[in-house]
Amino acid sequence: MKYTYKTKGTCSTNIELDIEDGIVKEIAFWGGCNGNLQGISRLIKGMPVGIVIEKLEGIRCGERPTSCPDQLCKALREMGY
Numbered sequence: 001m002k003y004t005y006k007t008k009g010t011c012s013t014n015i016e017l018d019i020e021d022g023i024v025k026e027i028a029f030w031g032g033c034n035g036n037l038q039g040i041s042r043l044i045k046g047m048p049v050g051i052v053i054e055k056l057e058g059i060r061c062g063e064r065p066t067s068c069p070d071q072l073c074k075a076l077r078e079m080g081y
Helices: 034-044 049-056 068-078
Strands: 002-006 012-020 023-031
Touching: 002 068, 012 068, 023 034, 023 049, 034 049, 034 068, 049 068
Parallel strands: none
Antiparallel strands: 002 012, 012 023
């Protein structure tokens, strides 16, 4: 399933996801820290959604109450995972 999530409280503005049978197939962040987000995207490609949420949910960026990885988890939860 392809899905675009509008982030809140981060430098990135959107996350494009493609999830198939509970596995991350593709992910792309719009904006944000390009190198870091490319790295995260490559690391989680092929990973089960539950593991992604377990590892990344709740991460904060500095003083912000959220981060790009945390927003990714919010997107996955909004998708029903």
